[in-house]
Amino acid sequence: xxxxxxxxxxxxxxxxxxxxxxxxxxxxxxxxxxxxxxxxxxxxxxxxxxxxxxxxxxxxxxxxxxxxxxxxxxxxxxxxxxxxxxxxxxxxxxxxxxxxxxxxxxxxxxxxxxxxxxxxxxxxxxxxxxxxxxxxxxxxxxxxxxxxxxxxxxxxxxxxxxxxxxxxxxxxxxxxxxxxxxxxxxxxxxxxxxxxxxxxxxxxxxxxxxxxxxxxxxxxxxxxxxxxxxxxxxxxxxxxxxxxxxxxxxxxxxxxxxxxxxxxxxxxxxxxxxxxxxxxxxxxxxxxxxxxxxxxxxxxxxxxxxxxxxxxxxxxxxxxxxxxxxxxxxxxxxxxxxxxxxxxxxxxxxxxxxxxxxxxxxxxxxxxxxxxxxxxxxxxxxxxxxxxxxxxxxxxxxxxxxxxxxxxxxxxxxxxxxxxxxxxxxxxxxxxxxxxxxxxxxxxxxxxxxxxxxxxxxxxxxxxxxxxxxxxxxxxxxx
Amino acid sequence: xxxxxxxxxxxxxxxxxxxxxxxxxxxxxxxxxxxxxxxxxx
Numbered sequence: 062x063x064x065x066x067x068x069x070x071x072x073x074x075x076x077x078x079x080x081x082x083x084x085x086x087x088x089x090x091x092x093x094x095x096x097x098x099x100x101x102x103x104x105x106x107x108x109x110x111x112x113x114x115x116x117x118x119x120x121x122x123x124x125x126x127x128x129x130x131x132x133x134x135x136x137x138x139x140x141x142x143x144x145x146x147x148x149x150x151x152x153x154x155x156x157x158x159x160x161x162x163x164x165x166x167x168x169x170x171x172x173x174x175x176x177x178x179x180x181x182x183x184x185x186x187x188x189x190x191x192x193x194x195x196x197x198x199x200x201x202x203x204x205x206x207x208x209x210x211x212x213x214x215x216x217x218x219x220x221x222x223x224x225x226x227x228x229x230x231x232x233x234x235x236x237x238x239x240x241x242x243x244x245x246x247x248x249x250x251x252x253x254x255x256x257x258x259x260x261x262x263x264x265x266x267x268x269x270x271x272x273x274x275x276x277x278x279x280x281x282x283x284x285x286x287x288x289x290x291x292x293x294x295x296x297x298x299x300x301x302x303x304x305x306x307x308x309x310x311x312x313x314x315x316x317x318x319x320x321x322x323x324x325x326x327x328x329x330x331x332x333x334x335x336x337x338x339x340x341x342x343x344x345x346x347x348x349x350x351x352x353x354x355x356x357x358x359x360x361x362x363x364x365x366x367x368x369x370x371x372x373x374x375x376x377x378x379x380x381x382x383x384x385x386x387x388x389x390x391x392x393x394x395x396x397x398x399x400x401x402x403x404x405x406x407x408x409x410x411x412x413x414x415x416x417x418x419x420x421x422x423x424x425x426x427x428x429x430x431x432x433x434x435x436x437x438x439x440x441x442x443x444x445x446x447x448x449x450x451x452x453x454x455x456x457x458x459x460x461x462x463x464x465x466x467x468x469x470x471x472x473x474x475x476x477x478x479x480x481x482x483x484x485x486x487x488x489x490x491x492x493x494x495x496x497x498x499x500x501x502x503x504x505x506x507x508x509x510x511x512x513x514x515x516x517x518x519x520x521x522x523x524x525x526x527x528x529x530x531x532x533x534x535x536x537x538x539x540x
Numbered sequence: 541x542x543x544x545x546x547x548x549x550x551x552x553x554x555x556x557x558x559x560x561x562x563x564x565x566x567x568x569x570x571x572x573x574x575x576x577x578x579x580x581x582x
Contacts, residue, residue: 297546432576466572477556482568484575505575511555513565517572539576 063089063449066151066166068139070095070123071103072431073402074172076438076540077445078132079531084446086131092164094153096138098123100529101198104431105522107240110195110204110335111248113473120198126531137162139343142169144359144395145350168445171366172401172438175340178229184312185228185338191314192228192334195241204335208245211333215249215257221332224317226263228336230308233426235264235272238337239292240470246299247472247479255300262296262303263317263329263336266425267413269293269305273425274411277485280503291481291508295471304329306415308423309336324418340403340426342366358394366400368392370408379409380500383461383491389454390441397448399441402434407460411489431525432465433488435540461489464505468518471510480514482507 063085067078070093081091099120108114127134137153140161150165177196179186187193193204211221225242227235242262249255262269270276270288277288296303304321311318317329317336342364347356360366371385379385385408392398400406407427414424429437436458444454464486472478484507490500497503528538547555554560 294546464575464578466575479555482572484571486575507568507571509564509568511564512558512561513568516561516565517568520569539573 063167064165065089065091065168065170065445065449066164067091067093067170067172068095068151069172069174069402069404070097070100071172071174071402072434073404073438073441074170075100075529076435077170077172077401077442078127079130079529079535080439080442081445082127082130082132083531083536085449089449090133091131092133092135093123093127094135094137094139094151094164095123096136096156098134098136098156100126102522102526102529104237106195106198106201107237107244107470108473109198110193110201110241111208111244112205113244113248116198116202121526121530126529130531135162135164139173139345141346141348142359143348143350144169144355144398148350149397167397168448169398170401170441170445171398171404172434173343173345173404175403176343176364178339178341181339181341182229182309182312185309185336191312192336194338195237195335196234196337207333212249212252212254214332215254218257220257220259222259222261222330224261224263224329224331224334224336226261226336227265227425228309228312229339230265230310230320230421230423231426232265232337232339233273233428234337234340235266235425236428236430236467236469238264238335239272241335242301243295243299243469243471244473246301260299260301261329262301262305263307263309263319264303264305264425265308265423266305267415269296269303271305271412271425273428274485274488275413275490275499277483277506277508278499278501278503279506279508285503286508288508291510295481295510306423308421310421312336320417320419320421320423322415322417322423342404342406359392359398361406363406365406366392366398366404367394368400368405370406372406372408374409376409376414380490381492383459383487383489383493383500385409386459386461386489388457388459389444390437391444391454399445401437401441403429405429405437427460427489430465430467432467432540433460433463436463439540459487459489461487461491463488468514468521470515470518472515473518475516475519477512478515479510479512480518481510482514482517
């Protein structure tokens with residue numbers, strides 16, 4: 062009987078666990094270790110963060126789901142991974158009892174999500190800083206309370222400055238921040254307060270609409286429409302100011318300090334700010350049989366798990382080498398360790414990197430959205446099943462081949478809401494397969510704004526919660 | 541929007557015209573589903 066351990070229960074971990082439990086859970090031991098005992102549907106935290114959805118509508122308890130799927134659940138925080146052959150185990154501290162427990166494994170899937178590095182930007186974050194975040198549910202609730210308090214101030218006639226974007230020169234997840242900003246615009250319009258707020262998009266993207274994926278390009282009516290043009294139109298239409306090519310370096314009460322591509326330093330004042338922090342890998346200790354630190358064999362300096370990618374290429378080389386992106390998400394030094402979702406180390410940025418004259422790197426890091434994470438979780442789970450049952454892997458999917466769909470909410474109302482629907486193939490430009498300057502399939506790729514997108518976003522919320530609960534027909538719902 | 545920096549009145553009309561959006565919802569749902577299912581069997 063093989064022992065498979067999955068660390069994490071987000072999009073990647075939950076997808077992997079459901080496939081493993083359903084297909085081999087009765088014959089083998091599948092264990093999920095997570096420091097949260099609930100699944101959180103992250104895309105809807107945009108709405109929690111402004112009071113349009115109750116927090117409990119975005120979560121459900123994990124254990125009842127796992128009980129049905131032959132999965133053992135351990136509510137614990139992983140602290141150590143011991144990967145050396147012959148004695149492979151993880152050490153975890155159980156939440157509640159505080160007891161330290163050893164858990165042996167034959168296969169390990171690290172799907173632990175991002176470590177939110179607020180400390181990477183002094184003054185950033187809701188706990189020890191002055192800005193807000195929607196990256197966790199407690200943070201989204203805190204952002205909601207602060208936003209609603211700000212609305213009260215506006216009702217009394219006060220004019221306020223709201224800044225939304227990235228809080229670190231290397232941050233990612235611009236899409237979620239964009240959704241939050243445009244939803245605030247819609248909410249303020251409905252509340253009759255829009256004229257009381259100055260909205261600013263502050264981002265490390267090289268241009269508007271880049272979203273960390275080098276933008277989206279589609280063919281429409283015979284000409285190429287770029288997301289830069291599209292998002293600029295959205296912001297102009299909504300009266301939202303924007304400032305890109307900017308890395309936030311420090312935050313003080315009411316003040317954001319930044320540098321831009323030109324090396325200029327500046328300060329932006331704010332009354333309310335939601336800035337996405339830098340993402341890093343979880344700070345586990347990787348310990349060898351002799352007690353030595355073996356982290357260099359498993360993770361890169363940022364803590365992301367090294368997998369079957371080609372690392373060390375320049376941006377220009379990487380842009381011409383789609384096969385540099387991993388296919389199986391398997392660690393080359395420990396072949397029974399896999400990484401899924403945000404936990405794996407990408408071979409480099411998708412967006413064009415930039416370093417200014419002060420030697421500050423301002424680069425949008427590659428996003429691994431829910432759909433990408435789910436797909437990787439499935440590929441990894443199916444390969445682990447292959448290895449257990451057949452001894453060799455048959456599944457692979459690179460981000461330079463993946464089709465991805467993304468719905469960016471721009472108002473959640475089903476009557477007069479709005480959303481941008483994006484379909485993109487592939488996520489990472491593949492210039493060997495698609496012979497245009499963008500490296501994308503311009504026939505499949507799609508970008509459209511309208512009420513239909515708001516309906517789709519609503520539908521996805523419910524269908525994905527259904528899927529992640531493993532309810533009947535869940536496998537028919539694609540990642 | 542082609543070439544301009546704002547959406548035209550016609551574009552805004554179609555974005556919120558419910559019957560047209562119902563049609564787009566069906567088309568987009570099929571497109572997104574096919575796109576997602578393509579990767580499912582790899």
